[in-house]
Amino acid sequence: MIPLYWWLIVAAALFCIGLYAVLSRKNAIAVLMGIELMLNAVNLNLVAFWRYITPQALTGQVFAIFVITVAAAEAAVGLAIFISVYRMHGSINVEKLDTMRW
Amino acid sequence: MPADQIVRYIVFLILTVMTLGGALGVVVSRNLFHSALFLVLSFAGVVGYYVLLDAGFLAAVQLLIYIGAIAILILFAVMLTRGLMDKRQSQHNQQWLIAALVALLIFVVLAVVLWQVEWPVASEQALASPNVSVSQLGQELLGPYVIPFEVASVLLLVALIGAVILARETES
Structure with missing residues (x-):
């Protein structure tokens, strides 16, 4: 079997790419894409741990399903907020959305 | 090493190129629409990972929810908001170098x-x-x-209603 470490490294790389997208992109939708990448990395970790450490219990898969549920809800609400903001400001550049900054 | 193990390693390698390549495409692509398509490629790689990890149900869920719902939703949002579609403009803010260093360090x-x-x-x-x-x-x-399961169903209902209310055109 493929060593567990390989899976964890791939998940860590995916997480860091997502983190970079969240920190560096200007467009709010691109930031959301980064968050989705990070959630995918976490799910990959959960499933890899299930397969290699507790293959008899199904806890890892159940948790991955809950994470996917939350990701779907978050994407729907997030994109609705972006569309609403776009309608009000004409832009979803996160650098220009500083109305609430003190 | 038996032949099926070698095949597993090769498939793992191909899926890694797909997933991480897609993710890098999301980050560096200037056109947001291309970013969204790269995101689909990355999600498809993760579907392959789940199959390789013997999690068939999760592979189906990933395919249906991430590629079928979330990626399509993101594509719709990209097409509805055309503010930053100008390709000559940089898609990254000034702190991209620090962000890259932080991500690499982590x-x-x-x-x-x-x-x-x-x-x-x-x-x-x-x-x-x-x-x-x-x-x-x-x-x-x-x-x-069962309790988290029911809470998740309430969460989805709230997200559904909230998304509709937020994205609705306000009259006046």
């Missing part, structure tokens, strides 16, 4: 830590026969995890 730290930990991997015998029963997964969801 990756290196994670890689070192993950390498040093002695993972309590299950015995060969247990690894050879994982519990892949979907019906038992359903029983787990409606048995020990």
Whole structure:
């Protein structure tokens, strides 16, 4: 079997790419894409741990399903907020959305 | 090494190129629409990973929810908001270099830590026969995890109503 470490490294790389997208992109939708990448990395970790450490219990898969549920809800609400903001400001550049900054 | 193991390694390598390549495409692509398509490629790679990890149900869920719903939703949002579609403009803010360094640093730290930990991997015998029963997964969801399951359904309902209210055109 493929060593567990390989899976964890791939998940860590995916997480860091997502983190970079969240920190560096200007467009709010691109930031959301980064968050989705990070959630995918976490799910990959959960499933890899299930397969290699507790293959008899199904806890890892159940948790991955809950994470996917939350990701779907978050994407729907997030994109609705972006569309609403776009309608009000004409832009979803996160650098220009500083109305609430003190 | 037996032939099916070699095939597993090759498939893993191809999926890694797909997933990480897609993710890098998301980050560096200037056209947001291309970013969204790269995101689909990355999600498809993760579907392959789940199949390789014997999690068939999760592979189907990933395909349906991430590629079928979330990626399409993102494509719609990209097309509805055309503010930053100008390709001559940089898509990254001024702190991109620091962000890249932070991400790289976290990756290196994670890689070192993950390498040093002695993972309590299950015995060969247990690894050879994982519990892949979907019906038992359903029983787990409606048995020990019934409260989170119901909370998740309420969460989805709230998200549904909230998204509709937020995105609706306001009259006046």
